[in-house]
Amino acid sequence: MKMSTKKLQWLMFGWFFVFPFLPVPGYWITIGNYIGLYSIVALGLVLLTGIGGLTSFGQAAFVGLGAYTTAYLSTTLGWSPWVGLGAGLVVSGLAAALIGSVTVRLSGHFLPLATIAWGLSLYYLFGTIEFLGKYDGLSGIPALSVFGIDLSSPRVMYGVIWLCLGGCLMLVLNLLNSRPGRAIRALAKGKTMPEAMGIHTAQYKILIFVLAALMASLSGWLYAHLQRSVSATPFGLHMGIEYLFMAVVGGVGHVWGAILGAVVMTGLKSQLQDLLPLLLGSNGNFEIVVFGVMIVLLLLWSRDGLWPWVASVWAKFHPPEPEVVAPAIAPDGYSDLPRRARPQAGALILEVSDARKQFGGLVAVKDMAFEIRAGEVVGLIGPNGAGKSTMFNLVTGVLPATSGEIRFCGERIDQLDSRHIVRMGIGRSFQHVHLIPQLSVLENVAMGAHLRGRSSPLAAALRLDRHEEARLLFLAAEQIRRVGLGEYMHTPAGSLALGQQRILEIARALCTDPTLLLLDEPAAGLRLKEKEALADLIRQLKGEGMSVLLVEHDMDFVMGLTDRLVVMEFGSKIAEGLPAEIQNNEAVLAAYLGGVE
């Protein structure tokens, strides 16, 4: 799915720069200005909604904050518009951080609803505050000027707007193709997977919410100085909805979809406003009917918008190349990547004592005790509903233990969350694979390297992270070769077979540099050949000194593979020992096959 359509993209973008030099009527320039302004906002929405999975109907309010801030400062106080830009960004950024921190922890649909309410309340606020001119707004806003050069003509403003858009586009593209960018992409997959990679999901959600607000604020600043007056109407909820429409029509998962959507929607709207009254008379607001129907039809036809379609047509003539490539040889400083000290073989690493987990009256895990020593492969088995997965969740920090202790390398982890546990050296895979299907195997695995780097989003957007990025990608590529997926390096993860996806998850976990690897039912749903490949990989890892805890209920799979088995039933341990002993253990046989009465 991911296609390099760079040529098409820059062709499209370059055309917009040639455009104002052509002898086109002023009306077209005006439309072009608006497309640019809308694209900046829609770009923020792509980052927020399409890539990060958070929806906002309230972007128009942030545009309004940017516009009103500069309008007030440059008219009433007479300050420079450039101060207005900074102040607008600060105001919008703070507002977004506040709203974001209130809503990001709630489940998905609360954020869009909150943004509807907040978009409305800011709109009414703009319209009622005395010093913002109530519903008349503020007028007499000065034009932009730089070093004494006046930028008031629409054709010149066109250049300014599209330069700003180009800048934003570049920063967003850079950001997405980096360590923080992969963390943002992981957000769309819920909370468990990114947290297990050490990604602070709440922080990243607030980050993209603030970034989207900053772009909206920039657009508002440009709008105020282009229009030279502001009033509340263009910052109302309907405009907020239209911004989201643009992103969705263009393709909300694709950066270039933002511009495509803004072009299509703005062009169509201006045409419809001219055309429809001629056809149907002026007694109605037909363009919103057509808009509404169009969006329903578009979503029925293609839920991902127009860009994937455009890109796939283009890809027929220009075969795609992978966008993210790992360096072929170890980059400078690769050997300096922090690595964990390995515990001595046989040293105690995981120690579970009297761990208990209660859900209300149900005791899912009842005073479990077992331990794992370095270099061991231990299987945790038991029939369905025995509490294996809950036990797994306790060790990986998805759930806190109700009582008892879990120690890893001597330190208590039973109350830590998964983000901290992965930091200590416990890597994990998932029973239901958690991958970003449209990203390549390399990019997915590199998500696991999140904690191995430290470059900030700002550094990534400015491309100051390239040395570290090369190291992380090389590390990811090494792990992919280690698990034997080398030939699929640039294949979209979604097109791998289930067995390969499970192995991909192991490679991703290996990127976190674990001392102990936890695999959650890795053999479930695999074919025989796939199981054999998986078993070979686990043996190979054991050979390299890795400790592994396998949670499984496939007896055959664990028998030949593990050093020791722990058997659970009804939340308690019923047996522990060598695989051969367990095979003949009466209690285990009774648990699996039913008692012999």
Next chain:
Amino acid sequence: MDFGIFAVLAQDGVTNGAVYALLAMALVLVFSVTRIIFLPQGEFIGFGALTVAALQSSQFPRLIWLLIGIGVLTFLVELGSALRQRRYKPLPRRLLMWSVIENLIYPSFIWLLAHTFDWQGMPMAVQILFTLAITVPLGIMIYRVAFQPMAEASVLVLLIVSVGVHFALLGMGLFIFGPEGSTTHPFTDWSTALGEMPVSGQSVVVMAVAGSLIGLLYLFFDRTLYGKALRATAVNRKGAQLVGIGTSQAGRMAFGLAAGLGTLAGTLIAPLNTVGYDTGFVVALKGFVAAIVGGLASYPLAAAGALLVGLLESYSSYWASAYKEVIVFTLIIPVLAWRSLTSGHGDEE
């Protein structure tokens, strides 16, 4: 502020709150059954009020044209999907026959009724029932055409479709009813006093209607098999399907109920407020605020939230009338903050 004003404001707040409660219930119902955030709710408020107003001024209720139009569309959609599946199964004749009756014959019948009787002279209750006979099928058809084909899509996609439908209906509303708003006749001229507080018959009617509807909804969901089926769908779509509950039917049912509740809310506010084609959106959004207070899941909490919104609006219109809307819509931020702090664990898909 003396007690008299306090009491009048409280009465206003509770009356409006009762209307918001109806809207909030409908929103919770639709969301929990279909995962759709039903923004077009607001349009039904306008449709309801303006259609009753049209009947009272002996104009032809032009909403029927919309019913006929969407009916034809729905029939075509159902015919199309039946034809597309012809390769795998025989043409479902019975289903298509029902589709003809529901989507083509019924609207024509309503059209005929509208022309036959003199609706102006009828009691208001009958006028409202006739309005419901137009809007409820409209809600069902809208579900069939716009939402049912993508019932499995994500909440976001459904939300955007919802916005699309909202825009389309809003534009149609302007075309059908024109830009001017109307009011309807009062339900009653009767009024009384409770101690020092004057009580208008209008408030009593609104509260009684809203209260009894909430009671009926409770009985419906708690005591009838159909209501329980809807609740089952709300808890788990797949599971409900597996035990033989038609989730499409459940969706249509939810939309029909929501359209009816929206229409009733419109007719309840229309005697006191001028309702235009676009008034409903903001009113429905206040219902949303109430529903969000209830977490889009709990009916009693949503009703409590609706009363809170009504009272807040009423008192803030006394102290800071310019900021009335700002205050009501900003309420959502502390509510969400509180939910965020108390809910503890975040989302999981």
